[in-house]
Amino acid sequence: MAMDTTLQIRMSSELKAQVEELYHSLGTSFAEAVRIFAQQSLREGGMPFRPTLKTWDELTAQEISAKLLSSEADLTEGRVYSQEALDRRMKERFTVGNAATV
Numbered sequence: 001m002a003m004d005t006t007l008q009i010r011m012s013s014e015l016k017a018q019v020e021e022l023y024h025s026l027g028t029s030f031a032e033a034v035r036i037f038a039q040q041s042l043r044e045g046g047m048p049f050r051p052t053l054k055t056w057d058e059l060t061a062q063e064i065s066a067k068l069l070s071s072e073a074d075l076t077e078g079r080v081y082s083q084e085a086l087d088r089r090m091k092e093r094f095t096v097g098n099a100a101t102v
Contacts, residue, residue: 007034027087036094 020030040048059067074080081089 032094036090039094 016030019033023030023033037048054063056064
């Protein structure tokens with residue numbers, strides 16, 4: 001799939017610098033993260049995560065338990081990858097010109 005369009009967004013320079021540093025430390029770029037977000041949005045048919053205004057410290061004991069149970073279910077059902085496997089999968093799927101999604 002050719003990359004033939006440009007997306008421009010406005011944000012504070014401080015936010016941009018922080019997020020670029022974050023993705024650089026993860027071995028990718030902010031632009032690539034936006035492309036991944038777009039691909040995952042299509043795959044999920046919406047946002048690829050549940051937006052929330054609460055921080056971890058603001059969650060109730062019940063909300064924390066629900067999140068932990070969900071994580072446990074992911075582990076039990078094999079929906080977990082090692083970092084090496086995930087890196088390999090991401091590289092294969094998001095190489096320029098590869099239209100596949102994760």
